[in-house]
Amino acid sequence: MHDAAKGFHASYALCDVKIISLRYEMTAPLPIPDGQELDRYSIHSLDTDIEREAGDVRATEDRKEYEMGSGKGKGVLDGVVTRTSTKASWKDPGPPPDGGMGAWLQVIMNTWGFINSFGVFQTYYVSSLNRAPSDISWIGSVQIFCLFFVGTFSGRLTDAGYFRPIFIGGSILGVIGLFMTSLSKTYLQIFLAQGLGSLAVCCVGIKPRVPPRRTGAIIDIASFKDVPYILFAIAMFFTFLGTYIAFYYVGSFARSIIGLPYAESINLLVCMNAVGVIGRVLPSYLADRYFGPLNTVIPAVIISSLLAFCWIAVDSRAGLYIWAVFYGISSACIQGMFPAALSTFTTDLSKAGTRLGQVFTVVSFAVLIGPPLAGVLVQRAGGSYQYAQTFAGCVMAVGSCFHVSSRLTRSRKLMIKM
DSSP states (O other), rough: OSSHHHHEEEEEEEEEEEEEEEEEEEOOOOOTTOOOOOOHHHHHHHHHHHHHHHHHHHHHHHHHHHHSOOOOOHHHHHHHHHHHHHHHHHHOOOOOOOHHHHHHHHHOOOOOOHTTTHHHHHHHHHHHHTTOOOHHHHHHHHHHHHHHHHHHHHHHHHHHOOOOHHHHHHHHHHHHHHHHHHHHHHHHHHHHIITOOOOOOOOTTOOOOOOOSSSSSSSSSGGGGHHHOOOOOOOOHHHOOOOOTTHHHHHHHIIIIOOOHHHHHHHHHHHHHHHHHHHHHHHHHHHIIIHHHHHHHHHHHHHHHHHHHHHEEEEHHHHHHHHHHHHHHHHHHHHHHHHHHHHTTOOOOHHHHHHHHHHHHHHHHHHHHHHHHHHHHHHHHHTTOHHHHHHHHHHHHHHHHHHHHHHHHHOOOOTSSO
16 A cells, blocks of 8 residues: 555446446555554554445445436345445454453452342341341342443443443442441441442453444444343343342341351351352353353353252251352352353444443342342241242243243254354
């Protein structure tokens, strides 16, 4: 390519109807300042923007010329415009680069511990505040509801390039909420500080991989016509409706039913979270290497549903520890594979944040009402957890059915990676 601007003129005859003339102007690349290099993200951004703009120009000019003509040769021209628009609409940025120690430190600091460890607060608040379990569970459910519900708005803002301000604001709110919780003495104060304070997220320094999408609606209307996507959203609603019930009530179950001391009931919850490392790392490796995230999350939901029913039969200390280990692994797989499986329903990465955020918002209502409903069932059963355990197993079983439906709607070929 020469440094000077070059142009060429091409003429095409379509079905003996009209001669369409297009002029392409190829300019020299912008100079790069000394001492600077284009990283992978910059190259991808430049290449994608140029190709997208060129594709939009070609498609627009073709359409104008066609509308000015007699209308003949529609099939040929429509095919050209369709292929051009499709090619220019999206480009795969490839696998993420290895950013070294700085990037992996951010991975290490990603945590879901505030959510999965709320059972510690649940057990403590019930005894110290002398409130019903369903009342206390509202604190934790509102906390995770806030995390998921803002997904629609934060996802769209992330697509628009406001990634870092969002996480800075979330981190500030989370830290303030935790500090204020330590000063709270009443139920209302704790609810406002810990529940509405949400979470501290250690992702302030993360850099987006794809160029921001400044324009576009907050909600992707076209996604609601995607049947597999809708089925997956419904599946995750029922799945998360029952997933966190065990994390909220396993401590109180261990104390009131099994007879474990308070300290050991806390250790049991710690054990459930610790084995979650296996449930996140191993399934992720298998999904990436062999099966795909969607094929991996479906068995995890089915197993978690069966384990929720098995929880009813637990009546000993050893049995409870064994059950906690298996449930911790399977539920961790669900939580870890959820975003990865959801991302497979989005091919246009410029809309990934919006489409993920919409499902997160749907899930937020499930986690908002799931644990409090379980608390009400415990009260109605006179302190027995059988109703709550059955409820958790049933809703996750319904979720697994929708997961299978979503998978088969996308492809009926079972032996493919998805």
